[in-house]
Amino acid sequence: MAAPRPYPFPPEYRSPGPMNDAATPARYDFASAEPRWQQAWDAQDCFKVPDVPDGSRPKYYVLEMFPYPSGKIHMGHVRNYTLGDVVARYKRARGHQVLHPMGWDAFGLPAENAARERGVHPAAWTYQNIATMRAELKRMGLSLEWDREFATCDPSYYGQQQKLFLDFLQAGLVERKESWVNWDPVDHTVLANEQVIDGRGWRSGAPVEKKKLSQWFFSITKYAPELLAALETLDRWPERVKLMQANWIGRSEGARVRFPLATPVAGHESVEVFTTRPDTLFGMSFLAVAAEHPLAAAAAEANPEIAAFIAEVRALGTSEAAIEQAEKRGIDTGLRVAHPFIEGATFPVWIANFVLMEYGTGAIFGCPSGDQRDLDFARKYGLPVPPVILPPGEDPASFAIGRTAYTDEGTLYNSGFLDGLGTAEGKRAAIDALEAKGAGTGVVNWRLRDWGVSRQRYWGCPIPVIHCEACGTVPVPADQLPVTLPEDVDFSKPGNPLDHHPAWKHVACPQCGAAARRETDTFDTFVDSSWYFARFTAPKAATPLVAEAANGWLPVDQYIGGIEHAILHLLYSRFFTRALHGMGQLGTPEPFAGLFTQGMVQHASYKAQDGRWLAPDEVDVAADGSATDKATGLAVTVSRNDKMSKSKRNTIDPGAIIDHYGADTARWFILSDNPPDRDMEWTESGVSGASRFTQRLWRLVNNAADGLPPPGAVPAEGAARALRRATHRTIQAVTEALESFSFNVAVARIHEFANAIEQGAAEDGAARREALEAVARLVSPMMPHLAEELWSMLRPGAGLVANLPWLEAEEALTRADSLTLAVQVLGKLRATIEVPVGTDEATVFALAEAEENVQRAIAGRPIRKRIHVPGRIVNFVV
């Protein structure tokens, strides 16, 4: 692991150390305060809740996506857990019983990479990382209940997961099917998509091949209709995430059409195609199948050119993005199919690299005039483009398709019996005709595929199955679980260490007792993260779930994590929950009632002229943002908005930040910088600004604390009114901002409030105490340590802010007695007027019209219309 980098802090922000040095003004000493308050929370078990909510207060389950233990925490974690902690502390103050646990998504590839590269055992590497990261998280002052912690690589967790797998098997939700993997022919290893770079294996550099393997699948497609329909019930999910999921599930109505082959090939009499546009069948120009389609294989047998083309397509790997971005290419098989409607006509069968075997039937009919991809393909290979849809207002004699297909609705023509019909009627009529002829049927197709969970890797949860020659695949009996990973594994050979372990896989068949073989594949790590949120409700139970605990706490009220998980992790978790609900193990069909997706954390990156990436402490940044290399003095290319990454060396270590500024400063800066759902940029000046504000608040209280009247004093009327109004309006505004995840706005309101307190120096002492106590309590979800420190100065010995209820604004004190109205003429601002609350409309118009600027803008023209939006605006139309 890389040594921690020094951080280029200005010397003035180092921890001030012991105070009461007469020569320097007193400062807030976060370095001693933060651990002190963390101990105080621990000592009182502030964040502990029972396994079953006791009903004394409403329950609230706050969960952030648990981290992968990669080594150290990064700023993305700090942002994620700060957001969650604000919610957890705020909800707790609002009187909820808050469950807020933490654990580790601990299986995965990086541990195996570390084992191969450095000879560390994956378990040792993982648990060491967990220890480091746990210590770092604890320093952040999060209101977590650490007693519930677990790692998914603990046998006590993955053993329970194996039990769930047996339940899924029993429920008919598991299947064994063949599917394609990326195969590295040199390393003899299955590659993850991220390990395929430009079609080559990342270590060997060899062109990847696609290989078919028999693998385990969860039947998520059985739940496709439910998963789609239930999106509507998720009213506290971002619309964009629901949209992405709906598109991913991809329900589409269309038809399956059977095209008879002119001459049967290798036992194939026909090709079946799925289409959402059966109305355009008369616009057919060709038929195309995927390279993995059986017909393609049959055609390749007699033709080496076709075989070469298929091999080329295979070399693209299994990533859909790579396949679809490749240049659209194809090859004519020489086969021809008959048309279901056009008597005697036949069309060529092509193999095309953009047709996906996984979608529909792995074959399409090409209608170039109505589909852009088909058109590009037809133009490239000189195939005909018969137009069949006439856009509204076009003349059939002159309308022609050029470089752009017409994909919208219109009137069918050149289409035999469909002529004159619109798009919707055309679809219906075409399906009716197909069904009457026995050439096809109307169907609903789903884009969603079953979830392949087999991985040929060591560091994952063993799939508890035994393969027996006589009995087939036999589940490991529940009383023989968990199937644990062997510890003595050899990573010097490529491939799956479980597979070449000398003893582990050799077992007796549980059914017949004959020699049999353990499944050596392990689960996709998405399985681990598909139920951990439920396990947190009873993390040590001897069964996967405990009904009262799970049903008492679930669903998660607020789930927080990165937008990059918008589809897969969230959809798999929804599927798992629904499946467990169906088996009667969970009371809720949906895992996450509320979802918030945060943006990424970025930092400027610096590239020297010779192409090396420079770390932030290796450059001098000038006021105008330009930078030079400290070592060479040469100018450096600065790029903002770069995702923090080790390769660009622009990561900032949260541990170093906490050392130098304290956890509260880091939290405050992260919250203040921008709205939490957007990407944020970590800047040095931003953190130091946040640090100054913590000192300013502390000073504000420290300077005032001695001169305040005792708690309970009643503020006087009159002079104190302005400050009291500021206090109660701030309570109102911060509360609203916290409720709506506008944490940056909450920060702004607290800044304004601090300004107001400073300006109100001569005010009534009781009002001042009220204001300062409000500050301490309002910042507490965001800067919990500073809040405790301020509170202890204001109310020595009065207990913890963490145990206080949230402040309520007094409505009467928030009202103003006059308001400012904008006066516009023709929608342009010309003046503002100050009127007492409750002024009637006629008076408002008269006052507005009397303004000198307004008169000038009206310029003697008659007023046609007067608009008054009470409390906002007056507009004169002339």
Next chain:
RNA sequence: GCGGGCGUGGCGGAAUGGUAGACGCAUGGGCCUUAAAAGCCCCCGUCCUCAGGGAUGUACGGGUUCGAGUCCCGUCGCCCGCACCA
């Protein structure tokens, strides 16, 4: 390529269809200090100005409205996901 999102001063951003730029950061000027640090105060979209104001401005081009950063259509740029990274 397909699906989703975002775009407002030098920077991060604020703004129930109703005063665009709150609040913060940076820069500049000033106070304090022997000096620095810390702290405090002022200015701060652009252009014009008779110093009252005026024009213009929310990626770009259109539209709806008394009124558009906000709603609608199109274009451009950037970001996320694409099923074996987590």
